Amino acid sequence: MKQEFNIIAYTENNIGLLNRITIVFTRRKVNIESLTVSESALKGVSKFTIVVETTEEQVQKIVQQIEKQVEVLKAFYHTNDELCYQEIALYKVSTDDLTASDKIESLIRKYNARILEITKEFTVIEKTGHKEETQEFFEELNQFRVLQFIRSGRVAITRLTIERLSEFLKERDKMLSAID
Amino acid sequence: MAEKISGSEALMRSLLAEGVDTIFGYPGGAIMPIYDALYDHREKINHILTRHEQGAIHAAQGYARVTGKPGICFATSGPGATNLLTGIADAMIDSTPLVCITGQVASPLLGTDAFQESDIVGMSMPVTKWNAQITNVEEIPGVIAKAFHIATTGRPGPVLIDIAKDVQFAPIEFEYVKCTKIRSYVPTRPIDMEQIELAAEAINKAKKPFLLIGHGIIISGAENELIELIEKADIPSAWTLLGNSVLKPEHPLNMGMLGMHGHYGPNIKTNECDLLIAVGMRFDDRVTSKVSTYARQAKVIHIEIDPSEINKIIHADYPVLGDAKKVLTKLLPKIEKATHTDWINEFKACYEIEFEKVIKKDLHRNNGKSTMGEVVRKVTEKTEGKAIIVTDVGQQQMIAARYSGFAQSRSFVTSGGLGTMGFGLPASIGAQLGKPDRTVVAFIGDGGFQMTIQEMGTIAQENIPVKIVILNNHFLGMVRQWQELFFEKRYSFTEIKSPDFVALSNSYGIAARRISKSNELDNAVSEMLNHDGPFLLEVVVEREDNVFPMVPSGASVSDVILEKSDQE
Numbered sequence: 001m002k003q004e005f006n007i008i009a010y011t012e013n014n015i016g017l018l019n020r021i022t023i024v025f026t027r028r029k030v031n032i033e034s035l036t037v038s039e040s041a042l043k044g045v046s047k048f049t050i051v052v053e054t055t056e057e058q059v060q061k062i063v064q065q066i067e068k069q070v071e072v073l074k075a076f077y078h079t080n081d082e083l084c085y086q087e088i089a090l091y092k093v094s095t096d097d098l099t100a101s102d103k104i105e106s107l108i109r110k111y112n113a114r115i116l117e118i119t120k121e122f123t124v125i126e127k128t129g130h131k132e133e134t135q136e137f138f139e140e141l142n143q144f145r146v147l148q149f150i151r152s153g154r155v156a157i158t159r160l161t162i163e164r165l166s167e168f169l170k171e172r173d174k175m176l177s178a179i180d
Numbered sequence: 181m182a183e184k185i186s187g188s189e190a191l192m193r194s195l196l197a198e199g200v201d202t203i204f205g206y207p208g209g210a211i212m213p214i215y216d217a218l219y220d221h222r223e224k225i226n227h228i229l230t231r232h233e234q235g236a237i238h239a240a241q242g243y244a245r246v247t248g249k250p251g252i253c254f255a256t257s258g259p260g261a262t263n264l265l266t267g268i269a270d271a272m273i274d275s276t277p278l279v280c281i282t283g284q285v286a287s288p289l290l291g292t293d294a295f296q297e298s299d300i301v302g303m304s305m306p307v308t309k310w311n312a313q314i315t316n317v318e319e320i321p322g323v324i325a326k327a328f329h330i331a332t333t334g335r336p337g338p339v340l341i342d343i344a345k346d347v348q349f350a351p352i353e354f355e356y357v358k359c360t361k362i363r364s365y366v367p368t369r370p371i372d373m374e375q376i377e378l379a380a381e382a383i384n385k386a387k388k389p390f391l392l393i394g395h396g397i398i399i400s401g402a403e404n405e406l407i408e409l410i411e412k413a414d415i416p417s418a419w420t421l422l423g424n425s426v427l428k429p430e431h432p433l434n435m436g437m438l439g440m441h442g443h444y445g446p447n448i449k450t451n452e453c454d455l456l457i458a459v460g461m462r463f464d465d466r467v468t469s470k471v472s473t474y475a476r477q478a479k480v481i482h483i484e485i486d487p488s489e490i491n492k493i494i495h496a497d498y499p500v501l502g503d504a505k506k507v508l509t510k511l512l513p514k515i516e517k518a519t520h521t522d523w524i525n526e527f528k529a530c531y532e533i534e535f536e537k538v539i540k541k542d543l544h545r546n547n548g549k550s551t552m553g554e555v556v557r558k559v560t561e562k563t564e565g566k567a568i569i570v571t572d573v574g575q576q577q578m579i580a581a582r583y584s585g586f587a588q589s590r591s592f593v594t595s596g597g598l599g600t601m602g603f604g605l606p607a608s609i610g611a612q613l614g615k616p617d618r619t620v621v622a623f624i625g626d627g628g629f630q631m632t633i634q635e636m637g638t639i640a641q642e643n644i645p646v647k648i649v650i651l652n653n654h655f656l657g658m659v660r661q662w663q664e665l666f667f668e669k670r671y672s673f674t675e676i677k678s679p680d681f682v683a684l685s686n687s688y689g690i691a692a693r694r695i696s697k698s699n700e701l702d703n704a705v706s707e708m709l710n711h712d713g714p715f716l717l718e719v720v721v722e723r724e725d726n727v728f729p730m731v732p733s734g735a736s737v738s739d740v741i742l743e744k745s746d747q748e
């Protein structure tokens with residue numbers, strides 16, 4: 001039975017690693033719903049947050065294959081309720097539509113969105129939240145014509161375990177030195 | 181102040197520091213500075229010029245398989261590098277340690293579709309354990325050290341390093357430090373004693389244990405521990421294609437080969453055992469066939485070094501992560517002495533049936549022609565099982581696997597996971613150079629031979645004393661067999677015309693002989709083995725012979741068929 005999983009991977013910050021990781025998904029014909037890569041709390045260590053829709057059996061195998069890559073430090077998967085996550089979305093509307101009535105303005109207030117930028121021609125609105133929330137806002141706003149729309153990948157923090165990357169790396173170093 | 185040397189010279193010194201003594205390669209524009217540096221070291225490093233980069237990489241594989249050391253190959257950019265890809269994919273799936281160095285266009289030209297530029301790093305990503313492109317000369321010693329560490333530790337595999345041409349010229353103050361650890365790479369996990377306890381308990385309780393010998397035992401050097409284990413607990417064992425030669429043929433617990441063309445007993449009894457002990461093998465589909473009907477009744481112990489292989493295909497009730505030799509060493513003291521005579525006799529009964537229906541016919545036919553099995557047996561007898569056997573891919577490969585027998589481990593070199601036709605001839609070159617004191621005999625089909633036929637030139641130039649046996653049935657035998665059994669004998673483009681192999685061989689200055697009668701076989705094999713230098717023996721065999729037993733594609737291993745009429 002398929003469901004949404006979040007795969008989180010800590011890797012070295014090297015060129016080509018993104019390709020190696022996406023190959024794991026391509027080979028198994030699993031679509032990547034969204035992907036975020038950025039520097040983690042530790043300098044030189046990148047963090048990948050990848051959202052997929054698949055079975056638990058499949059995601060277990062995918063995580064193992066990702067960890068197998070030499071430059072990957074650690075990879076694991078979480079369901080949505082094991083994480084506290086956010087996505088950001090930007091919506092462009094014409095400034096004339098915005099000022100024509102107060103309907104857009106009340107939508108912005110209702111959905112806790114904020115205005116990022118206003119020019120004579122267009123206005124950019126920003127909203128953070130889960131996909132369902134940003135999608136709902138989009139559909140409401142689109143009644144007044146959204147000119148451009150973009151949704152970001154996911155940033156997430158685990159609810160359950162405390163991850164301390166620097167401690168993990170110290171343990172790893174000890175383990176590697178112990179192996180003869 | 182330390183002297184400055186060129187990037188190419190730094191590469192040479194790095195390779196020497198890693199103990200490299202043999203390189204298989206083919207020069208070209210983008211790798212010329214490296215070849216120039218190599219020229220100064222030609223006393224210490226033996227470089228073999230092959231006739232195609234694919235020949236170089238299969239030779240490097242043959243070398244790595246028989247020595248356990250990483251095989252090294254050089255190729256230039258563009259087509260030189262892409263010609264390595266088949267061998268890299270082959271090494272990846274068969275866990276063979278390789279370090280491939282490719283030249284690359286100068287770094288300002290990268291990404292411009294320059295002459296002989298190809299994105300080999302991008303292309304080889306799915307089939308290398310690790311790869312890297314060097315565009316800064318300072319990186320050379322570190323990257324090479326890392327490459328050797330990765331290729332040779334844990335589950336071995338191929339590594340490719342792409343070096344830009346300007347880097348090969350650039351100056352560097354050289355210092356080499358071997359790589360002993362990489363924080364993101366754990367080659368072997370520390371052994372979990374709880375896993376050992378559970379596995380030992382399962383083995384001691386089992387009434388019908390069955391052990392599967394995989395390539396991992398050879399890679400780990402765990403042959404003695406394995407033999408001690410099966411003898412202590414009286415466990416019948418069978419081997420994967422790449423696990424061949426761990427057990428001597430006469431060992432009382434050697435039940436034969438697993439797999440699609442394996443022996444009858446191992447296939448049938450897989451679905452009757454109560455405990456399956458898999459050591460250093462990955463449950464390849466040629467072994468399991470239909471997974472949903474594979475050993476469902478048994479508990480499974482999976483002793484494996486690569487965590488991603490556990491539960492990949494078959495669920496492991498008792499996974500034991502670690503290096504085979506270390507695991508077996510820890511496991512042995514916990515294993516109780518046992519006997520399973522009745523269970524073992526069931527395997528023997530299967531062998532009797534197989535002998536009557538298959539093996540007798542495979543080893544002798546009364547029509548005056550030699551059978552493939554007969555030729556393989558004759559070579560095994562005359563070499564007393566001490567030769568290194570290399571095969572190509574197809575019917576001859578299966579027959580060679582079934583009917584050779586080995587006096588020592590690490591003696592069977594074949595392309596298993598990828599099944600690369602053309603592997604045999606160049607691999608035999610590498611094997612001979614890796615073990616110059618042993619006889620190397622290659623069994624190759626008429627089809628596979630023509631795929632890398634140009635490597636006869638390498639053999640001639642270097643005078644490599646390999647013994648090549650071509651089993652010529654004028655067909656792409658294995659494909660023809662499937663067309664006979666599953667496609668109503670519609671031989672779609674499997675009949676193949678070959679050159680006069682003897683004349684071809686002689687044109688290279690290599691001695692050769694053709695036989696077609698079984699009463700010539702004994703004399704011909706003796707002539708081949710006694711000949712001082714390379715020798716090609718062409719044996720004309722039956723055109724339409726089939727390899728049995730066979731587990732048909734998609735069938736259960738219990739449904740292994742012994743002869744054609746079994747199918748109806």
